Amino acid sequence: MFLDDENKRVVERLRALNLSLCKNCLGRLFGKVGRGLDNVQRAALVMSEHGYECVEPDNCALCGGIFGKLDFYAKSAVETMNAVEWNSFLVGSKFEEEVLAKEERIWMSTSAQHAEAIKSEFNREVGKKISQLTGKDVDFDEPDCVAIVDTRFDTINLEIRPLFIYGRYKKYVRGIPQTRWLCRNCMGKGCKRCNGKGKMYETSVQELIAEKVMLATQGKEHFFHGMGREDIDVRMLGNGRPFILEIREPVIRTIDLKKLENEINDFAAGKVSVEKLRIVSGKKVEEIKEEKCRKRYSATVEIAGTCTKEMLEKSINDLREKDIYQETPNRVLHRRSDIRRVRHIYDVLLNWVDGNTAGLEIECEAGTYVKELISGDGGRTRPSLTEILGIPCRVKELDVIWIHDEHTEE
Template sequence: MDDSDPLATARALLATGPLCDACLGRPFADRSFGLRNEERGKGLRVAVALADDADYDAPDADACWVCEGVCGRFDELAERCVEALDGTEFDTYQLGTRVPPLVEENEVLLREDAGLEPDAGELLKSEVNREVGRRVGRLTETEVEFERPDVQLTLDLDADTVDVQRNSIAVYGRYRKLERGISQTDWEKYDHSVESFVSPAITTAHRGTEGVFHGAGREDVDALMLGTGRPFVLEVKHPRRRHVDLPELEEQVNDDGDGRVEVEGLRYATYEMVERVKMLDAGKTYRMDVEFEEPVTAADLAAAVDALDGATVDQRTPNRVSHRRADLVRERTVYDISGELVDEYHAELTVDGEGGLYVKELVSGDEGRTEPSLAGLLGVPAVVTHLDVLAVEGEDEPFADPEYLLEADGDD
């Protein structure tokens, strides 16, 4: 058939059996723009009737042999989607549709019987997505989003169900750990974790099913995290609320922390932030209490510290983590280091180092696995007895960039 003649093509389609206007117009969807398929079909049906001096006869959608009534249910299907979203807060959505296999087969047969290509025009799935989707947006006063919507609706016409996928939200902040013996994430060996203090309040406030904690690195369990705190993102899974008063929530988290863990600067963040926080190779500033096995003089300590200031250090994977990390030699830079004796057996050091610098091993030497080291330069065994992290700052840190942070409602 010469499908360049619209009327001839329309006659061939109408000859296949009773067609609703939408199913008649859909094979022509790629030939005109700005019209709905129902409008295209109605126009073609009228044109054929006038050209053939025949009666205009448009069957109900329920009688259509192709869609089997689906095109007459757009309003009803949209209302069902809205009902499925009841109790869910969202600003953006996307709709997907599963069409019954028999209806998909009818679409193929329609084009085949009319002598058209199998993909001519538009398929029913696309029309349902658009027509039902636009109605959902109008009823809920929300916007369609194709990249990462707040909710993803799946309309299964065969099973006659509506599935709602609530995409996670990300809450960014910084935490301080003010008590030793607290791990960053839940670990059965320890009674408390930063996650256990932070996650429940944030997850509950957003009516989520689970909170997943992601830190920009982690400090040792026996280390404090002080100063400006460590960046983190809490990923709230399947939230029913997406907007809460974050300053108020911050106060609640800090009350739950009971002086052991506190947070600040809670903000909503893009989902991309989760990966950026996890992958951040941040520089860190540490304060350390050091104990020497033999007496050390102030002059010797000053000379050793001066040798380490700005030094590039070769560090083989430390013995203490070698069971879970690849045995590699890494180069790391000591940006700045200072220290003073407390007495001849004890000193206090402050170290500003490149991300990934093992500072305990920078002091002890780790049986020669770190070169140079404080112990090696002094010729005296040395260990870190207490470690506090004062700052975590990435050289290319995205966290202050408004492109990646979404302010809480009402904030400037």
């Protein structure tokens, strides 16, 4: 026998309700009973063993004909999804609240303990038909498309998974921010302060990279995720900074990344370049945002007083392999909390001295304010080169020359 005594009583209680159900809605009451069966097959067993009679879906007191339109919904979903490129999918659905409430009342009235929800079966069965029509598979983790079937209006809404492109960028000029900065006065609408452009700077690393990517993918909008960021007046050289460009609602997903890389580099020539482009999972965004990597800098330092090379070397040696204490710098206090942090300085090298100017290389923990390591920021960073040397110093030019994130390339 298909049903045990408990589920036989469910059938009797259902019969007492005098409800006309289709095979899908009857079988779903026992959706977790038996293996390798669909709900129509479960209903057939209940009908043969217990004499229960089912009706066609159009006459069903619960679904009201929805399970008679599975082919229609599947074909409509495929037509809608074919407006974009997709290789995997998932089905979601919306039902009238009364249908969902009626199903719960039937569960309660029959004491059904092994029932499956109507949305669950509907999504699965439409998904099967889409796979049969297209040869493409359901993906429960990261589908390219999610077709939301609205059974209330017989419409299909499409949710398109963003496309995530990982790479490394180098920034060769100063004065370019990493991301687009909206005008603080108009917040992007355009005003006199920003000459109607809606942004504070002419361009950004994000915009220089995204221009060609948006053309290639025909996406709707883009978001930039960097592994940290350099100041506007700092260049990013060396091995480049890891980033992910997120493209929302892409029409095209299959891209010649080497060709795209060349197009970006031609478009942004002299300002920005990219390399090692590849498609990644959206999970990679959190990984690079949370990554804390050592960085190496090249700094041109101005010294406001007489200083010998020996004095500099001695002062620099006092910073090597030391912890420093930094309060939030005055220059960013208007947008960041005033907190005290400890940062480790791994290495400081003196590369050259020319009068009152010196070239240093500094390797330090992620999150170190390098400019303040040199200037002291009025005592808010201690120790600093200014404090140890006893002469005011400041960074004239700063470049990031290496980011130690080798494992992120794996």
